[in-house]
Amino acid sequence: MKTFVPSKGLVLVDQVKEDCMSTRFPASAGPTGSYLEVHVSDPRRLESLVGALSTRSSRSNVSRASSASPILFPSHTVNLWMQAVPRVCVDPRYCTAIEKSVKDLDFSLLPDSPSVRPFFHPASRLFLCILLFGMASFSPVDGDHWHMPTLPQGIVLLASIISATVYLFAKVVLARRPVDRNGNPIPNGPIGLPIVGSFPFLTRYPELTLDYWAKKFGPIYSMWLGNQLFVVVSDPQIVKDLMVTNGSIFSSRKEMFLKSQTIFAGRGITATPYNDRWRKHRRIASTWLNARAVDEYTHVLDYEATVLVQDLYKYGKAGKAPFNPQPHAGRCSLNNMLTIVFGIRTDTIEHPLVGRALRLSREFMNTTGPVSNLTDFVPILQRLPNYMITRGNKLHSDLVSTYGGLINDIEAKLKRGETVPDCLAKTMILTKDEEELDHVDMAILASAFMIGGVETTASIMQWFSALIPAYPEIQAKAHTELDRVVGRDRLPTVDDEKNLPYIHAIIKEVERCHNPFWLGTPHVNTHDVTYRGQFIPKDTVIVLNTYTMHHDPQRHPDPHTFNPDRYINDHYKSSESANLADPYERDHWMFGVGRRICPGMWVAEREVWLAISRMLWAFKMDEIPGEPIDLQEYDGLSGRSPVPFRVKMTPRHSKVAEVLGI
Numbered sequence: 027m028k029t030f031v032p033s034k035g036l037v038l039v040d041q042v043k044e045d046c047m048s049t050r051f052p053a054s055a056g057p058t059g060s061y062l063e064v065h066v067s068d069p070r071r072l073e074s075l076v077g078a079l080s081t082r083s084s085r086s087n088v089s090r091a092s093s094a095s096p097i098l099f100p101s102h103t104v105n106l107w108m109q110a111v112p113r114v115c116v117d118p119r120y121c122t123a124i125e126k127s128v129k130d131l132d133f134s135l136l137p138d139s140p141s142v143r144p145f146f147h148p149a150s151r152l153f154l155c156i157l158l159f160g161m162a163s164f165s166p167v168d169g170d171h172w173h174m175p176t177l178p179q180g181i182v183l184l185a186s187i188i189s190a191t192v193y194l195f196a197k198v199v200l201a202r203r204p205v206d207r208n209g210n211p212i213p214n215g216p217i218g219l220p221i222v223g224s225f226p227f228l229t230r231y232p233e234l235t236l237d238y239w240a241k242k243f244g245p246i247y248s249m250w251l252g253n254q255l256f257v258v259v260s261d262p263q264i265v266k267d268l269m270v271t272n273g274s275i276f277s278s279r280k281e282m283f284l285k286s287q288t289i290f291a292g293r294g295i296t297a298t299p300y301n302d303r304w305r306k307h308r309r310i311a312s313t314w315l316n317a318r319a320v321d322e323y324t325h326v327l328d329y330e331a332t333v334l335v336q337d338l339y340k341y342g343k344a345g346k347a348p349f350n351p352q353p354h355a356g357r358c359s360l361n362n363m364l365t366i367v368f369g370i371r372t373d374t375i376e377h378p379l380v381g382r383a384l385r386l387s388r389e390f391m392n393t394t395g396p397v398s399n400l401t402d403f404v405p406i407l408q409r410l411p412n413y414m415i416t417r418g419n420k421l422h423s424d425l426v427s428t429y430g431g432l433i434n435d436i437e438a439k440l441k442r443g444e445t446v447p448d449c450l451a452k453t454m455i456l457t458k459d460e461e462e463l464d465h466v467d468m469a470i471l472a473s474a475f476m477i478g479g480v481e482t483t484a485s486i487m488q489w490f491s492a493l494i495p496a497y498p499e500i501q502a503k504a505h506t507e508l509d510r511v512v513g514r515d516r517l518p519t520v521d522d523e524k525n526l527p528y529i530h531a532i533i534k535e536v537e538r539c540h541n542p543f544w545l546g547t548p549h550v551n552t553h554d555v556t557y558r559g560q561f562i563p564k565d566t567v568i569v570l571n572t573y574t575m576h577h578d579p580q581r582h583p584d585p586h587t588f589n590p591d592r593y594i595n596d597h598y599k600s601s602e603s604a605n606l607a608d609p610y611e612r613d614h615w616m617f618g619v620g621r622r623i624c625p626g627m628w629v630a631e632r633e634v635w636l637a638i639s640r641m642l643w644a645f646k647m648d649e650i651p652g653e654p655i656d657l658q659e660y661d662g663l664s665g666r667s668p669v670p671f672r673v674k675m676t677p678r679h680s681k682v683a684e685v686l687g688i
């Protein structure tokens with residue numbers, strides 16, 4: 027074991043290199059190789075090194091020693107962390123590879139200690155001197171008379187005022203030290219503007235900005251939006267360390283003014299802090315969403331998927347008329363949720379409830395994105411009447427009147443002794459006294475299902491329909507697999523999934539490329555935490571940066587190419603993949619993580635499987651000449667779906683109409 031105490035990256039590189047050359051690390055040190063213990067004076071340097079080594083070398087070669095001291099300590103033990111820094115585990119066989127990785131590191135790209143900003147501080151001090159000089163050189167009072175400055179005095183005065191402005195700008199704006207309000211060192215990050223912080227950089231395509239910053243500041247960085255501190259996490263191991271291993275700390279939610287307080291009135295399961303109300307709502311939701319419950323109503327999902335394909339056949343006039351499949355996907359998802367929540371369904375896309383429910387979901391997505399609303403972060407705006415508050419109040423009353431209204435209907439039926447199919451609303455009504463649920467509780471829990479369960483699955487079906495026409499060779503491969511395994515006399519079913527690995531891979535690849543929630547639903551930590559030497563104060567909003575993780579070239583080579591083959595050997599369902607011990611092996615992060623992971627993932631996976639495998643079974647899907655489908659733009663500030671498009675859906679063979687019963 028050898029201990030280094032370097033203070034600068036370059037020294038560290040030399041010392042590691044020197045040690046590689048001379049000692050070759052005694053092989054006796056342990057089963058996985060020997061440990062190189064690295065102590066650095068600035069913990070961020072160590073993090074940068076560990077991060078860089080981990081991404082540049084195979085993970086089996088370089089990893090955090092599992093026996094290393096715990097990487098998470100309560101905030102008051104920062105000093106302890108300094109003595110017990112995590113260790114880099116180095117297998118001697120890979121010494122050369124590591125030496126090369128270390129040599130390749132460009133330390134100039136690593137974050138500087140931000141408390142020193144050599145350009146701005148001396149410059150701003152110089153300007154301050156000029157200001158003082160300017161003020162001193164001009165006195166507006168001459169005896170009993172005021173007088174205007176002479177030209178040279180005016181120039182000096184003007185220069186002084188400019189200098190003072192520059193000084194203030196440099197001091198207040200640019201000299202952002204990555205410390206919290208109490209001066210603790212938080213992860214480095216972008217500087218941001220006064221009052222609004224980084225908000226102006228995140229209003230459009232925020233995931234691209236977060237990805238850019240992840241490349242610049244590393245896999246864990248901070249930013250301020252108004253008065254709220256955010257920490258953005260872009261590495262699977264860090265995500266696991268924080269949100270799974272320490273799930274008891276990192277599973278709360280910020281009670282955002284608009285989403286939680288105004289629209290959900292403090293009750294929506296997706297937005298409630300980690301408390302007893304959340305536990306109760308999550309338990310009720312899970313009785314309808316767990317894997318066993320989904321088995322019970324798979325016939326509903328099966329039926330709605332068939333109806334979807336029938337509608338696509340009819341509206342596309344058997345391939346003769348180009349049309350937009352999006353509303354049909356929307357109705358398919360909506361009917362699934364209406365059946366589960368209220369025991370009802372709609373029979374056409376013209377049904378008034380279809381338009382209303384989809385509008386409510388869309389409005390919710392557009393008013394509540396994790397970073398889309400300044401009112402949440404600038405408290406003064408919450409006291410002034412503004413357009414966003416008006417929209418939030420209206421959305422709250424629309425949700426309560428629409429879904430609360432459906433609950434009232436069911437309650438009235440039950441009172442009249444009429445039969446009501448089993449559904450979430452019925453369960454809530456029958457147990458409301460015991461569970462202490464009031465009308466708004468029930469309406470908002472139902473709304474969470476109708477919002478969380480409709481826009482999401484529909485979005486995956488829509489992205490699939492928008493993407494696949496551009497890939498005739500992928501469709502051909504899928505058709506061959508379907509013909510071989512399912513044949514042409516029946517539709518694929520849930521049981522076929524394990525025998526259709528290519529279709530399974532297409533779906534995972536759509537989800538990797540077009541996660542509807544790139545920023546997930548952020549978590550919040552309920553205690554101060556020091557993680558790898560960086561302080562994360564209580565009540566920080568933790569963003570899961572899925573865009574960066576889904577586009578990591580180490581994990582997904584050529585990440586911007588749609589290539590289902592990358593998942594061909596991944597036989598796990600996403601709900602299983604989420605539980606894999608190695609977070610780097612997880613398929614994608616679309617369903618979130620930890621204790622708040624999407625409880626609807628079993629129903630969502632099954633629903634999406636039935637819809638997409640059947641669309642592929644029934645149709646060849648083509649772009650319309652001269653009408654390219656836009657895959658860059660999207661609708662929605664938080665949940666993403668493609669902008670409207672049209673496709674041609676041609677039945678693949680003569681049996682399609684017969685099997686669909688048309």
Ligand code: HEM
Binds near residue numbers: 478543547627630
């Ligand atoms: C493709 C489909 C879906 C996607 C991408 C999706 C995504 C998500 C994400 C990212 C979260 C936050 C997880 C976290 O905090 O780490 C979440 C939570 C949630 N989802 Fe889904 N979801 C989908 C389908 C569904 C369905 C069908 C339902 C059914 C009702 C549902 C109900 C919920 C609920 C109730 C929560 C809140 C959980 C909590 O805060 O404890 N979702 N979902």
